[in-house]
Structure formats: C-alpha cells, structure tokens
Amino acid sequence: MLPWFRIDRTRLTEQTIHDGPSVERIALLGADLPGLRPKLRCGQGDRVERGQVVFHDRAHPDVVLVSPVSGVVESITLGPRRSLSALVIRSENAQHDPDPLVIAKSTPAEMRSALLAQGFWPAFLTRPFGRIPAPDAVPEAIFVTVTADNPYAPDPRVVLGDQLEMFTAGLKAMTLLTSGKVHVCQSPGADIAAGLGARIRGSFFPAGRSSGFASTHIHHSHPVDASRSVWSIGYQDVAAIGKLVATGVHDFSRIVAFTGPRAKQPRLIRTVAGASLPDLIRHEALPGSHGSPLCVFSGSAARGRESSWLGRYHQQVSLLDDASSHGKLPESVVMARLRRTSSQLAPLIPTTALERALAFDIPVVPLLRALSVGDAETAKRLGCLEMVEEDLAEVSLACTSGADYGRMLRHVLDELAEDA
Amino acid sequence: MTGWLLDPQRTRQRTGWTPARVTLAQLVALAGPVAVTLVERGTPQIAVLMTALVTCLIWELTFDLIRGRSLSWHTATVALILAVLVPASVPLWQIAMAASFGVVFGELVFGGRGYGIVSGAAAGAGFLVFSFIGTTLSLSNEALALATLPGALLLLRGGLVSWGVLVSAAVVLAASGFAQTGAGGLPTVAASVAFGLVFLIGDPVAGASTNLGRWVFGALAGVLIVLFDTVAGPAIATAAIVFASLLASIFAPLIDHMAVAMVIRLRRRRHG
DSSP states (O other): OOTTOOOOOOOOOEEEEEEOOOOSEEEEEGGGSTTOOEEESSOTTOEEOTTOEEEEESSOTTOEEEOSSOEEEEEEEEOGGGOEEEEEEEEOSOOOOOOOOOOOOSSHHHHHHHHHHTTOGGGOEEETTOOOOOTTOOOSEEEEEESOSSTTSOOHHHHTTTTHHHHHHHHHHHHTTOSSEEEEEEOSSSOTTTTSOTTEEEEEOOSSTTTTSHHHHHHHHSOOBTTBOEEEEEHHHHHHHHHHHHHSOOOOEEEEEEESTTBSSOEEEEEETTBBHHHHTTTTBOOOTTSOOEEEEEBOTTTOEEOSBOOTTOOEEEEEEOGGGGGGSOOOHHHHHHSOOOSSOOOOOOOHHHHHHOOSSSOHHHHHHHHHTTOHHHHHHHTGGGOOGGGGHHHHHHSTTOBOHHHHHHHHHHHHHHHO | OOSOBOOHHHHHHSOOOOHHHHHHHHHHHHHHHHHHHHHHHOHHHHHHHHHHHHHHHHHHHHHHHHHTOOOOOTHHHHHHHHHHHSOTTSOHHHHHHHHHHHHHHHTGGGTSTTTOSSOHHHHHHHHHHHHSTTOOOOOOOHHHHHHHHHHHHHHHHHTSSOHHHHHHHHHHHHHHHHHHHOGGGHHHHHHHHHHHIIIIITOTTTSOOSHHHHHHHHHHHHHHHHHHOOSSSSOOOHHHHHHHHHHHHHHHHHHHHHHHHHHHHHHHHHHO
16 A cells, blocks of 8 residues: 555544543653663652652752642552663542642742652753753753644643743743743644743744644754753643632643544543543443454554653553554555565655655665764754754655664764763 | 654555655566566576675665664665666676675665666666666557556656656657658657656655656756667667666756746745
8 A cells, every 4th residue: 555545544633621531541652751870768658648759860850740649559560770660659648738828939949949859850841852851951942842743732722722821921031041031832823922021032933744843843943053052831831820829729730632543522622631541541442343353552653652651751542543553454465475574674765755744854775874874963953952852754655765763863862961 | 854753643644755655666667677677588587686686685784784774675766767778788797796886875875765866777777778788778669668668657646756757758758759751750769768767767765856856857867868869760778778877867957957946936026
C-alpha cells in the first residue's frame, strides 16, 4: 500500500469536557524527565499527601516533583544510569480538597521559589535541549503553547473556556520569570492574550503540519542556538500556575482527549497527569474489527508512545489497533515478498517527502545523515539545537530508512548538552 | 547503527515510505513507458526486457545471498529503464553485459539502492554506448513521452522526483531549443527528453538532496544535455541524457555541500 492510500478511520473529537472516571493509580514517569536523576524523598509504602515532594533532581535539589494525589507509594522502579523509570502512587478513596496556601509572589525571586517549591518547574522545557531548566536560569523569552498539535487534540479555546482568568494570571506570572517577551502562540482567531501589556504578545500560527509545536513557534519567532535559550510551557500548566497564584490551590487536573479508531466516544476528559490509562479507558474502548487487541498510546498516534500511564506533557490518549495483529490480515503474496524483514536500517532515499515532513527551514537530508552517524558538530551547525524528539516524528515516518530520528536527536543533544 | 529502528507500533499506525514501497511506486510509474515500448517495437523488445530483467535479478540475488538479505527487487526498475532505452538491434549478450555493469557498479557494490552515487540504469546505458562501437540508444517519441506523464505525476506526488530538478532542467532545455529552432521545435524537445528527465535525471538517489541543490543540479543536467547532444535539429539524443545524468550525479555531492554551506551562512547572518 502506498503511503497516501490509507483511510483514516479516526472520528473527530467532540470538544466538550466530561469528568473522567476516578483512577486508582497515578505515576510519575522517567520518560517525561530526560536527563533527570532523582533523589528520592519517600520510600515504598510511605504515605504521601497531595502536593508533597516525592523526589528532587540530584543535580538541582530545588527542582522537585510533587505527588498529585494523597495516597501510598506503591512502587519505585529505577531505569538505566540511576534514572527514574516510574514512581507509582495508589490514591486514597477519600480525597479532600487541600487548604489554600499563602504564597508570596510579588517579586521575581518569590515567584521563582514558589513555582519551584510547588513542583511546577518541570512544566517548563528549554530550547535548546528540551530539558527542565536550571532553577536560576533566565530565558530570553517564554513560549506558551496554546495550539493543538493535531485535529484530534483538545481545542485550547474550549479547555480554557472557563479558566481564562486563571490563564491570564498565569501569563502575568510568566513575565516575572523572563526578561524578554511571553509569546502566546495560538491558532488564528480572537487573541486570548489581548491587552495584557507590552510583554505578553499573541502570535498566530495557521493550521498546518507541525504548526502546533513549540519548536515550530520558536523557530519562526525567536530562533535559539547554544548561547540563546528560551522556555516553552503548555497552556494547561499556565492555567494551573495562574490558579495557584490567584487562589493558592494547586490544581493537578488535566484535560485530555480520547481519540483513535478504537475510542467509543471521542471526547474531552478531565483527569490527572500521570493517570493510569487502563483505569481511564476501562469503558471507552470499542472491540476490534478483526478481534485485534487494543493498543493504548499516551499522546497522538504519530508522536506518542505506547504506555500504561498518561505522560506529563500529553493531552491525548489514542486507542489504536494493535499493530502486531496487522500481519494476520490477508496480504498479497507480492507485498509479503516486498516487505522488509531486516532488523537493520534501510537506506535513506532523499525524497522531497522528507522536506514536506519537516517544519523547519533546514536542509533535512544533510541533517538526517549527520544524526544517523552521530555527527553532533554538523547537526549543531545545521540547527538541531532548535528541535526536540517530537519534531522529527513526521520525518521518521516519511523516511525510507525506518530509523527513529527522534532517538538519534536525543543522543546528539545529550552529547551537546554535556559539552555546553 | 543498530537499535535505532522506529517503534513498529508507530510505523504500522501510519504508513510511511519504505524502500519496498519506493520500488513499487517506481515500477508502477514505469509500467506505461515499458508497455508503449513493447507495443511499438514488438517481440524483439520483449527479449531485450527479459534479458535485462533476468541479468539484474540474478546479480541482486547473488549479492543478497552473500550479504544475507532478503531480495529487494530494486534492480527490476533498472532493467525496465534499460528496456526502454536500448533498441532491439543490440545483441542480447551486450545488453546482459550492460545491465550487469549498471546494477553491480551503479548500485550493488555500494550496498544496494540508496547507497550508490549514480543511477544504475544510466551507468548501464552509458557502458553500452562506450563499450560497443556504433551502438545508439533508441530515440524517444511522443507516445513514450505521453506514457511517461502519469508515472511522472505519481512520482512527483510521492516526492520521489523533485519539481526543482525537472523544472530547472526543462527551462534550460526549452531555452536552448528555442534559441535553435524557435517555438516550433519545443514539442520535439519535450518528447525526446521526457522519459530521461523523469527516470534518469530525476532519480532521487543520484541527484542533489537539498532544495537549493536540486535546482542547481537540474540546471546543470540541462546544460550538459545540450552540450552532449549530437542530433541535429531540436530532437535530443538519448545518450546525451544518459551521460548528462552520470556527470551531473558526480557533481551532486559538491552541489549539496555548497548549498548547505550557503544555508548555514544565511542562518548565521539572520541569527547574529
């Protein structure tokens, strides 16, 4: 089957917010925290309160992660090189609303320490490198991503509908963290950041491939390199920061979309970051048309990952047919003979489909060649510092080699980050 | 490098290009021109096609067995292009020699399609003209050009042929044709170069791989075709396209290198 002969059976998401089912377990995931090595502040079996610190970054003790629910730490698994794999918390049935905190937030230093102490720091990601920023770093600008990265993702204007005041308070808090501008990147329409002063600026990105990604916004508005750094943050985190600043309540809820061909009713659901996906989708999946098993992705089908937990930065849960069952479908003899079975990388054929798949004004084939041989210097000269893994997801699919260029990019970025 | 493969769950959720699909698209695109050639030239041309096909696949099978890979069928496209370019008057053993040289030294010794530096079909056709005195490749005509069109659209849509290469080469050829014979000669020029432009000059592996580089590459190929052309009048010899493709391919990495240097310099200037 040729790439453009595929029918997308995914139905559009109904953009109304429903309360999701209660989830029994939530997890803090190492996959969301590249390059972070945890120093645990709780042990297995400990009781933790909502908002209590569970671990901090070994390199920056001020960067803490907090528990989004009250409950008991069920398991802590570590990954390679003392990174975290997952910290699972079983939530208590009786969740009581916490008392509002009193937070000093008038000066930049106070705002910074309040966000650090409340575990909001991991909401920010730096460009270059796509990591959690150092506690004392000052970005040249902050990019608030208020765009949906695909047609099935939650519509930010719907999600922010009744939280606009909180969102505005959050934007004002952002101005205390940077000396430059706060870019509010939106799809065309009414400016939701209008009239908030000269430093909060609405930027508009027409719908199109990759126009929903922070890297694309940054590439067009404020390109970065080794000496210039900006931060990006998602709109739901800005609204949560706004709520903390305005009311003193730390809101861990997150609105995600159920999507994919196997979703019974594609719609928006209010749940918690890190929620257990089997709990969340218990009554949401359709049976497979050929009896194929279900495959649950956190994030979109193109850029997400197969997971049992909702990722920190994901706004979508994709319910898909399990790929391994595709092999059982009737397949023509010719296609079976033509199908690549090798576990090695196939050649890179420099088609113009690669240019179409990358949203950056960068020569893509030389970049992919540099990444695939691990040539960090050339990749840096070509502008790989502006990207993170998700920006190369489309390219990886368009390329004949079958390589995961996102993973290659992370490898090169880690090498460059160590030198920087 | 191993361990860098894309998650199979993700690749199956959204179809992308694979080498097999590239081969399939090229075979589909070649079906029209090959059919027209066979209908026009009759049974002797079927012998040419079979000789080229069998030779190419034997070589590919040999290399795949040595390297322990599954058969990729890529060399079938080389055979089909050769079957269109080579007339039936050429002895079959010469065709087998040319096809062998084309697939082995154009593609297989480098590791297969996608790793070589020239188009395998161009290498084979060039070998035929150079080695056997008096051999001429068959001239293209209107029917072949028309049969090329649907395949060309398919390849353009899939990104397997670049607009930049085709347009810049066509502009150079049209300008030269106009200078020689005026507007009346342009249809002849178009008919004689269409197949070669799409399947030899347009080969994505042998050409430049940056956007800017593709325009320069196409223009260079156009200029070389005009220089090498030996046929009087507006028609263009197929051998000229073959040699222009070979020579331009050799310059493609240099063109890309300069294009990348220019892009990087522009980036520096823009970002300070």
